[in-house]
Structures are given as structure tokens and as C-alpha cells.
Amino acid sequence: MSDVVKGKVKWVEGEQFIGRIEGDQCSVILGEGGISPMKLLLLSVAGCTAFDVVMILKKMREPIKGLEIEIEGTRRDEYPRIYKEVTIHYRIYGNVDEKKARRAIELSQEKYCSASAHIKLSGAKVNYTLEIIPES
CATH class of the missing domain: 3.30.300.20 (K homology (KH) domain)
Incomplete structure (x- = not known):
């Protein structure tokens, strides 16, 4: 059985990105203002x-x-x-x-x-x- 995980990262501006895993309730801020x-x-x-x-x-x-x-x-x-x-x-x-x-x-x-x-x-x-x- 294979467990497929899907996610998306979107560039917001500058060096800031938002990442989210499909089906999860929270998002993660990556880069500027967030976590590397x-x-x-x-x-x-x-x-x-x-x-x-x-x-x-x-x-x-x-x-x-x-x-x-x-x-x-x-x-x-x-x-x-x-x-x-x-x-x-x-x-x-x-x-x-x-x-x-x-x-x-x-x-x-x-x-x-x-x-x-x-x-x-x-x-x-x-x-x-x-x-x-x-x-x-």
C-alpha cells in the first residue's frame, strides 16, 4: 500500500512562501517571517x-x-x-x-x-x- 501525500507551496512576496498539505487544517509560512x-x-x-x-x-x-x-x-x-x-x-x-x-x-x-x-x-x-x- 502506497501512501500518497500532496501539498502546495505558493510564493507570497519577497522571500515568503506559504505551504499546505492537502487535507490538513494548518498552513506553514516558509522563509521571511516564517520558518526555513x-x-x-x-x-x-x-x-x-x-x-x-x-x-x-x-x-x-x-x-x-x-x-x-x-x-x-x-x-x-x-x-x-x-x-x-x-x-x-x-x-x-x-x-x-x-x-x-x-x-x-x-x-x-x-x-x-x-x-x-x-x-x-x-x-x-x-x-x-x-x-x-x-x-x-
């Missing part, structure tokens, strides 16, 4: 893995109360200026077992997160760190 496509790619990786980790920990019946992800990417100097290294910091809130949290992250990074897979296929090294903030 490469920054959006980085946020896509963070959003993709965040979704995976929350769903996997819920399936594991872990008491996750929250998740924040900080992501940092370093790009090549030469064109195309793709990411050469990405670091993802997972901050998980709740009395979550660290071993299960690491397993959820590994499953996301090795199997489920398509956005991370795209970054890795371009040759980027993807690292991660984990911090668990237990409930008092």
Missing part, C-alpha cells in the same frame, strides 16, 4: 519521534506525564547544506522506567520515525540523550 525549510525538517524529526515515544511508553503502560524534546542540528558548510549531525534530548516527565524509556527511544529511532530515517539516509549522525523527571 531546513528548520522545519528538524522540527519534523522532533515531532515524529515525540509521537512514537509517547505511544510506545503508553503501550508499555509506563506512567508518562509529559515529554519535551530539544533538538539541535549542525549543517554542512558546502551545498547542499544538509544536516551532518543531529542531537535529540528527550525530557520525560513521570515515574517512567529508564530502561523502558531507552527502549521506546531506540524503537522510534531504529524502526518507526520516518523523519529520522530520512536524516540518517543523508548521512547524518543522530545522537540522543535522556532525562527523566520523576513525580514528587
Whole structure:
């Protein structure tokens, strides 16, 4: 089964563009006054893995109360200026077992997160760190 995604980007003026995926409710401003496509790619990786980790920990019946992800990417100097290294910091809130949290992250990074897979296929090294903030 093939999943076809359609979208459209329209030049507004100057260096500003609006992008929208068919069937989605929101639009994205690209360029001037908005986000650059490469920054959006980085946020896509963070959003993709965040979704995976929350769903996997819920399936594991872990008491996750929250998740924040900080992501940092370093790009090549030469064109195309793709990411050469990405670091993802997972901050998980709740009395979550660290071993299960690491397993959820590994499953996301090795199997489920398509956005991370795209970054890795371009040759980027993807690292991660984990911090668990237990409930008092």
C-alpha cells in the first residue's frame, strides 16, 4: 500500500512562501517571517519521534506525564547544506522506567520515525540523550 501525500507551496512576496498539505487544517509560512525549510525538517524529526515515544511508553503502560524534546542540528558548510549531525534530548516527565524509556527511544529511532530515517539516509549522525523527571 502506497501512501500518497500532496501539498502546495505558493510564493507570497519577497522571500515568503506559504505551504499546505492537502487535507490538513494548518498552513506553514516558509522563509521571511516564517520558518526555513531546513528548520522545519528538524522540527519534523522532533515531532515524529515525540509521537512514537509517547505511544510506545503508553503501550508499555509506563506512567508518562509529559515529554519535551530539544533538538539541535549542525549543517554542512558546502551545498547542499544538509544536516551532518543531529542531537535529540528527550525530557520525560513521570515515574517512567529508564530502561523502558531507552527502549521506546531506540524503537522510534531504529524502526518507526520516518523523519529520522530520512536524516540518517543523508548521512547524518543522530545522537540522543535522556532525562527523566520523576513525580514528587
